[in-house]
């Protein structure tokens with residue numbers, strides 16, 4: 408009998424490739440990181456849409472899509488827009504983010520979160536992520552605000568920069584919900600509006616309720632790589648009727664309703680989702696439960712396949728949540744972070760469209776001067792994370 412070595416001492420990149428193969432089989436060609444599935448009424452609704460001639464910014468599919476989203480999530484209102492970035496931009500505007508403000512955001516996110524802050528003329532302020540959720544760390548948020556924030560009549564101010572902290576934007580990374588209760592409590596304590604970047608997490612739940620269902624502002628995305636796609640698209644979720652009305656107004660050029668007159672009462676945006684895209688979205692939403700089931704089966708297969716692989720962990724959904732497992736992820740132990748690129752190379756050579764995490768936002772030239780707390784956990788995640796093929800069409804192999 409050999410002497411057992413510490414679990415992490417025996418890490419081997421080939422074992423990672425073999426584990427993925429055990430979970431999903433040997434691909435015939437390349438297994439993409441995430442591709443859409445069109446197996447429902449897509450063509451029928453598109454056909455109906457084209458025949459109606461209402462292919463553009465008004466039409467019954469837009470209304471139906473918004474109703475379906477509100478019903479599915481339990482949010483009072485859903486407002487369909489042209490993409491997730493536009494949804495975030497609108498949320499920040501309505502939350503009162505103004506030029507010269509700061510918005511607290513994770514450094515580990517897709518560029519859209521940070522760009523939408525910049526579109527408001529505001530500066531992102533980066534907070535660390537949690538290893539448990541891969542999203543904003545509630546404790547790091549609390550510690551950072553205690554260190555730098557001050558309540559003043561005009562709002563909560565960053566004492567170091569003198570700027571108002573106008574919003575906090577947690578993001579549910581790869582579909583895994585953040586610690587919403589803790590983050591909400593901190594936001595309430597400091598009276599800072601919360602905008603949820605739920606672009607990746609349609610279908611995820613937190614303590615039994617859909618992510619975004621309790622939000623004053625949440626943003627969804629229906630880009631081609633998301634769990635449900637409209638080609639390109641997004642939506643704003645809100646539980647505030649008045650904010651919902653405002654969101655619809657400013658995303659539809661702020662036009663006052665009238666039989667023929669073109670009167671606009673403020674500078675609005677043309678962020679309308681075309682009816683064609685909404686038609687696709689309706690057909691996709693009808694299949695969401697099936698997508699979720701398949702993606703959970705796939706996540707379970709990865710989880711089993713990596714259970715006994717030394718030096719690597721599969722990222723499970725946080726306790727008390729149900730993830731949509733939009734993207735599956737593994738984390739190499741810190742000791743093997745230097746082998747991440749070799750693992751990516753081997754996985755791709757074997758036909759698995761594996762990808763690293765996003766480059767952290769504070770490393771990008773546009774945001775390198777932005778204020779930030781300690782980001783050591785985000786930096787560690789960035790070094791070690793690998794996303795694995797996660798499409799709803801992938802048939803997981805049962806053990």
Ligand SMILES: *Cc1c(COP(=O)(O)O)cnc(C)c1O
Pocket residue numbers: 490491492493516517519520578604606607627628629630640641
């Ligand atoms: C996809 C995504 C968005 C929105 O992206 P769009 O391409 O504009 O729809 C926003 N935030 C995160 C974290 C995302 O992954």
